[in-house]
Amino acid sequence: MNAQPRGTTAHRAIPHRAGARLRGTPKAQPRRALRLVAPVANRARRTPFVVVLLTLIGLGLIGLILISTAMQAQTFQLARLSSQARDLQTTQESLQRDVSELKSPRTLGPKALWYGMVPSQTPVYLRLSDGQVIGSPKPAEARTNLEQVIR
Amino acid sequence: MTQQRLSRRRLRFCLYVFIAVFVVFAGRLFQIQALDMGAYAAESVRTGTARVPILAPRGKILDRNNQPLATSIDGRDITADPKLTGPNAPQIAKILRDQLGDKIDYFATIDRLRKQYYDRQAKQYRPARFAYVVKNLPAWQARNVMDALDKCKECVGVIPMKVGLRNYPGGRLAANLIGFVDAANRGQSGMELAFDKRLTGTAGKTTFEVSPLGVRIPMADTTVKKMVPGTDVISTIDGDLQWYADQRIAAGVRKSSSDWGLAITMDIRTGQIIQMSQAPSFDLDDPNDRSMTDVMNRSVEQAYEPGSVLKTVTMAALADQGKIRPETPIVVPKQVKVNEYRIGDYWQHGVLHLTAAGVIAKSSNLGTVVAARQMTKRSHWSYLRSFGFGQYTGIGLAGETHGILRSPDGPRGWAAANRATIAFGQGISVNAIQVIRAVGAIANGGVEVTPTIVEGYRLPDGRRVVVPRGPTHRAVSREAASIVTRMMEQVPRSDGGTAPAAQIAGYRVAGKTGTAWRVNPVTGRYVRGQNTVSFIGFAPADKPRFITYIVLDKPYRNAGGGLTAAPVFHDIMSMALERFGVLPTGSKSPKLDLDW
Numbered sequence: 001m002n003a004q005p006r007g008t009t010a011h012r013a014i015p016h017r018a019g020a021r022l023r024g025t026p027k028a029q030p031r032r033a034l035r036l037v038a039p040v041a042n043r044a045r046r047t048p049f050v051v052v053l054l055t056l057i058g059l060g061l062i063g064l065i066l067i068s069t070a071m072q073a074q075t076f077q078l079a080r081l082s083s084q085a086r087d088l089q090t091t092q093e094s095l096q097r098d099v100s101e102l103k104s105p106r107t108l109g110p111k112a113l114w115y116g117m118v119p120s121q122t123p124v125y126l127r128l129s130d131g132q133v134i135g136s137p138k139p140a141e142a143r144t145n146l147e148q149v150i151r
Numbered sequence: 152m153t154q155q156r157l158s159r160r161r162l163r164f165c166l167y168v169f170i171a172v173f174v175v176f177a178g179r180l181f182q183i184q185a186l187d188m189g190a191y192a193a194e195s196v197r198t199g200t201a202r203v204p205i206l207a208p209r210g211k212i213l214d215r216n217n218q219p220l221a222t223s224i225d226g227r228d229i230t231a232d233p234k235l236t237g238p239n240a241p242q243i244a245k246i247l248r249d250q251l252g253d254k255i256d257y258f259a260t261i262d263r264l265r266k267q268y269y270d271r272q273a274k275q276y277r278p279a280r281f282a283y284v285v286k287n288l289p290a291w292q293a294r295n296v297m298d299a300l301d302k303c304k305e306c307v308g309v310i311p312m313k314v315g316l317r318n319y320p321g322g323r324l325a326a327n328l329i330g331f332v333d334a335a336n337r338g339q340s341g342m343e344l345a346f347d348k349r350l351t352g353t354a355g356k357t358t359f360e361v362s363p364l365g366v367r368i369p370m371a372d373t374t375v376k377k378m379v380p381g382t383d384v385i386s387t388i389d390g391d392l393q394w395y396a397d398q399r400i401a402a403g404v405r406k407s408s409s410d411w412g413l414a415i416t417m418d419i420r421t422g423q424i425i426q427m428s429q430a431p432s433f434d435l436d437d438p439n440d441r442s443m444t445d446v447m448n449r450s451v452e453q454a455y456e457p458g459s460v461l462k463t464v465t466m467a468a469l470a471d472q473g474k475i476r477p478e479t480p481i482v483v484p485k486q487v488k489v490n491e492y493r494i495g496d497y498w499q500h501g502v503l504h505l506t507a508a509g510v511i512a513k514s515s516n517l518g519t520v521v522a523a524r525q526m527t528k529r530s531h532w533s534y535l536r537s538f539g540f541g542q543y544t545g546i547g548l549a550g551e552t553h554g555i556l557r558s559p560d561g562p563r564g565w566a567a568a569n570r571a572t573i574a575f576g577q578g579i580s581v582n583a584i585q586v587i588r589a590v591g592a593i594a595n596g597g598v599e600v601t602p603t604i605v606e607g608y609r610l611p612d613g614r615r616v617v618v619p620r621g622p623t624h625r626a627v628s629r630e631a632a633s634i635v636t637r638m639m640e641q642v643p644r645s646d647g648g649t650a651p652a653a654q655i656a657g658y659r660v661a662g663k664t665g666t667a668w669r670v671n672p673v674t675g676r677y678v679r680g681q682n683t684v685s686f687i688g689f690a691p692a693d694k695p696r697f698i699t700y701i702v703l704d705k706p707y708r709n710a711g712g713g714l715t716a717a718p719v720f721h722d723i724m725s726m727a728l729e730r731f732g733v734l735p736t737g738s739k740s741p742k743l744d745l746d747w
Contacts, residue, residue, distance in 0.1 A: 087294070093224050094291040100219050100320040105394030119395060121722060122656045123729035135657040135735055145722060150323065150401050150432075 110149045119145045201361045206315050207352025209336055210381030212329055212343070214390035215425070215606055219320055220329050221343065221435075223381075226316030227293035229285040233266040234278040235308025240264035243306045247285065250296045255285055284309070286334070287316055317343075319435035325393045327429045327448040328386075328548075328604065331441075341448055342384065342604065344549045349608060352381035383609035387423035392416070392730050396723045400701070401430040403719040407684075407706035413449055413583050414719060416699045416727050419591050419689060421620060422600035424546075424584075425697070425727065451544070451551040454580040455704070458667025459514045459712075460590070460687050461576030463635055465523050466511060467593050468534035470631035474525045477508040477638050480747045483518040489568045494520060497666060497711070509745030512641035512648045514664055516575045523574035528559040531573070537626045538589035538599065545601040545621050546584050554581040576667060587700045589626070590687050593639075594661070594695040597632035598625050636661050640692050640740045643717075647745050650713035653688050655725050657735040661695075662688025662720065664712030669705060680708050686716035690724055692740065696733045699724045 101107060121144070124135035183191055212221040229247070236243055244260040266282040269275075288296070293311045300306045317332050330341020338347035355378025360368045396414045404412040414428040433445045447453070469475040483503040487494045496515050503515070510518030523531065535541070541556030556579055559565040565573065572578040584602055592599035601621025608616045639661035643653040649664045665685035668677040684706055689698040701716040701723070727733075 090225060090290040090294055094289065097222075097224060097289070097318055097320065100222065104218070104320045104322075104324065105391050106320075106322045106324055109394050109398070119722070119726065120729060121725050123725055123733075123735075124657070125732070125734060138656060146395075146398050146402065148402070149398055150430075 113146060113149060116142065118142055121145060198363065199360055200358050201365065201367070203357045203359075205355035205357060205375075205378040206313060207354045207378040208315060208380045209317065209332070209352065210350040210609075211383045212346075212350070213383060213385045213609075214388045214393070215386065215423075216390065217385070218390045220325060220386065220388070220390065222318050222320065224316050224318045225290040226314045227288050227290055227311040228283060228314050229288060229293060229296060230310050230312050231264050231266075231282050231284050232280055232308040232310065233264060233282050234280055236264040236306075237278050239303075239305045239307075242303060243300065243309060246299050246303060246306065247296060250299050251285065251288075251292070254288075260284060287314065289316060289318075321390065321394070322436050323432050323434050324390065324397060325388055325427065326432045326435045327446070327450070328388065328427045329435060330448070331435055331438075331446075340446060340550075341548065342386065345547055346384045346605070349382040349384060352611070353379040355379070380611045382611065384605055385607045385609060385615075386604055387418075387425055387606045388427070388604070389425045389727075389730060392723075392727055393426045393428065395726050396426045396428040397430070397432065399719055399722050400428045401432075403701070403703060403715065404430040407703050407710055407715040409703040409715075410705040411444075411449060412704065412719075413453075413702040414699065414723055415450055415583055415587050416697055416723060417587050417591055417602055419594045419695045419698050420600070422588075422591070422602045423606065424602055424604045425731075426723070427604070448548060448550065450583045451546060451548045452582070454552040454554050454582055455683050455702070456577050456579065456667045456670060457581050457586050458576040458665040458683065458685065459516070460586060460663050460665035460685055461579070461581075462511060462514065462519045462574070463593060463639060463663050463687075464535065464538050464589055465519055465531070465574045466507065466638060467538075467597075467627045467631050467635045468531060469522055469525060470634040471534070471597075471627035472526060472530070475507050475522060476634055477506060477743050478747075479507040479522075481505050481507060481510055481518050481521055483510070483515055483521065487517055487520055487571065489571045490566065492568045494571060504747050506744050506747055508638045508641050508743040509647070511635075511638040511663065512644060512745050514642075514649050514666075519575045520571045523571070528565050528570045531570070532556070532559040532565070534627075535573075535579070537624075538592060539585055539626075540579065540581055540589065542585075544582070544584045544588055546604060548604065551584075552582050554585060555579065576665065580670075583700060583702055586687060587698055590663070590689070590700075591698045592626045593632045593635050594689040594698055595632070596629045597627040598623050636692055636695075637741060637743065639663055639688075641743055641745065643688070644740075644742070648713075649711070650686060650688075650717035652713065652717040653686060653720050655690060655721060655728070658690045658728065659692035659736065659738065659740045660688055660690045660724070661692040662686060662717070664717065666711050681705050682710065684710055684712040684715055686712045686720045688717075688720050688724065690728060691733065691736045693736050693738055696731070697724060697727045699727065 118140040120140055122136060122138045124133060124137040126133055208223040211219055211223065214220055240261045243264055244257050247255055247260055248257045263282045263284050266279040267276040268279045270277045297309070297311055300309050315336050317336065319329065328341050330343040331339055332343050333339050336351075338344035338350065343350065356376040357373065359373040362368055396416065400412045400414040403409070412430045414426065415424060416426040417424050427450050429449050431445050433442070434440045466475060483500075483505050485501055494516060496517055503518075505513065505515060505518050507522060509515075510522065535556055541554055543551055543553050557563060557565065557569070569578045588599060588602050600623045603618065603621060605618050607618050610616060640659060642648045642650050642662045642664065643660050645651045645654070650662060653660055653662050663686070665687070667683045667685070669681040669683050670676065671678045683702060683704045685700065685702045687698065687700040689695045699720050701719045703710075703715050706715050
């Protein structure tokens with residue numbers, strides 16, 4: 001039962017928690033006078049410990065549920081937002097295509113002709129510094145240049 | 152005691168069982184981890200991971216002002232699982248037809264939604280599990296279709312699949328130059344083919360872990376191999392000028408009842424092609440509008456005989472050898488007979504006394520033949536080679552023809568008749584870019600540049616790379632070039648020139664008309680009464696910036712370059728000068744004596 005050497009049995013009588021530390025103390029120490037010490041409760045109260053544990057476990061579980069719920073919600077949000085982003089990208093692309101088609105000469109050219117504009121056939125420049133007209137200006141006449149347009 | 156022994160034996164037995172089990176486990180573990188490691192790892196990767204490719208968008212083709220000529224957009228192929236769609240095919244087809252209109256055929260769509268295959272084992276037809284319903288829809292259109300299908304509860308089994316789509320905002324704009332792609336987005340013609348490697352990006356890949364049911368495991372490993380989008384190609388084309396030239400050459404073709412027409416404008420100093428038009432053309436945005444003859448890029452793919460335009464090159468060769476000047480007197484005979492062939496001018500005349508400038512201004516074949524006799528055929532040939540005839544131009548477009556320039560010597564060499572006709576551009580075949588490059592060299596002081604259609608690239612990271620200019624070389628001396636330029640300035644003269652319509656008010660214009668006999672491609676013989684007419688010219692003649700070349704094939708009978716091609720030249724050149732802000736130099740064209 002007990003692995004202590006026989007010579008130390010005297011110490012076993014000491015009802016002190018520190019007894020273990022005193023085991024193996026060299027015999028050479030002077031003997032102290034024996035005195036009464038207040039007894040130590042040999043067992044801590046169980047209830048608070050269990051409560052703490054349960055609380056921790058409970059909190060952990062709740063945390064876990066919260067995190068996983070949040071993650072789930074975020075996943076849904078992510079899916080929703082990425083689909084929204086895709087949708088917007090698609091819309092942007094379609095609008096961009098419309099813009100590049102509308103500003104392409106194939107749309108602008110015929111429109112300009114329809115409004116009665118005529119491509120210039122005589123390049124003329126106005127020099128802003130001295131107001132000089134460079135070139136020989138000639139009025140552009142309708143139906144002299146482009147009469148019909150292939151689309 | 153016996154009880155204790157029994158218990159010990161039990162204990163030992165259990166121990167042995169445990170050891171045995173552990174040995175088996177350890178063995179298996181060793182087998183899995185050390186021996187068959189690769190196979191198992193691969194198996195786990197195969198079943199436990201999913202790979203999704205990320206499509207790399209194809210690069211854009213832009214004009215010189217960064218306006219898009221060809222772009223990539225997100226597209227969808229609408230596919231179906233006929234096992235699911237079969238029962239409700241009419242309903243689904245109706246929704247598709249409502250959404251897409253004429254893009255699909257109602258009955259053909261029903262057939263696709265009910266696609267079947269023949270099961271050989273069961274010896275009966277079964278519904279297929281995959282079928283294409285509509286291909287290449289823009290993503291927004293596909294979205295509308297799917298939204299409409301979602302409203303119908305029974306319409307299940309229709310699946311959109313992501314594809315890259317090519318979009319050409321300009322439609323017919325520069326269609327022959329830009330070219331098009333096939334269903335797999337690979338270039339098939341024009342710039343799309345020539346720059347296919349650069350335009351094509353590198354597809355990426357996402358790899359993520361999935362459960363055995365194929366559901367993505369959240370927070371698990373995901374690796375992404377980044378896709379690299381294609382490089383944008385910035386062409387040298389000016390979109391607005393291109394549109395105008397497209398229209399103008401189409402009008403020219405219509406007016407002269409020609410088979411086809413070409414209009415090309417090049418920046419003389421850099422070799423940049425700023426406009427390359429062709430009529431008839433085709434609509435890049437309409438995949439059904441692709442006839443073989445309209446799709447070819449005639450500027451590089453069409454070989455033809457250039458005719459009188461080549462007289463400028465003959466004169467440049469003579470001037471370079473110091474054998475001719477604008478005022479050199481030439482006695483032009485009534486006609487020349489070489490072997491059994493008779494060569495004449497396009498107008499009837501007696502013996503004429505023309506100067507060299509007069510020969511060019513009036514486009515006299517006989518005068519050119521007489522002048523060209525001053526050089527040997529070998530020397531004539533080497534000048535033509537030096538001007539780049541019979542060789543590729545280096546423009547880098549696919550399908551280029553190098554034309555035909557036969558060697559002067561040998562059994563198939565130039566006969567006396569060839570030598571005479573090549574001087575005025577018959578018996579030699581060329582492509583249009585060769586002509587514009589050669590005459591461009593005369594405009595550029597005798598230095599020939601390499602024509603190009605690409606200004607630079609815009610890399611995926613936004614950096615711009617400028618394409619270095621191609622090699623240049625001197626074809627003739629500066630003096631020779633200047634002599635020929637002065638001669639060419641007499642062509643647009645109202646008194647005696649062949650193309651007064653080419654005059655641009657305020658500018659000095661140098662040019663040359665061309666009327667070539669047309670070769671029937673089937674028989675290889677000239678067809679009487681059929682011509683290829685042309686006009687090439689540059690401006691301002693004393694400080695050249697642009698050169699424009701107009702070709703009209705098989706116009707109405709007796710049409711000449713001066714009446715048909717020169718007006719088109721005038722309009723396109725005026726527009727080019729104005730758009731690029733090229734000011735008139737203020738000087739007047741010299742009036743040289745045309746006869747003596």
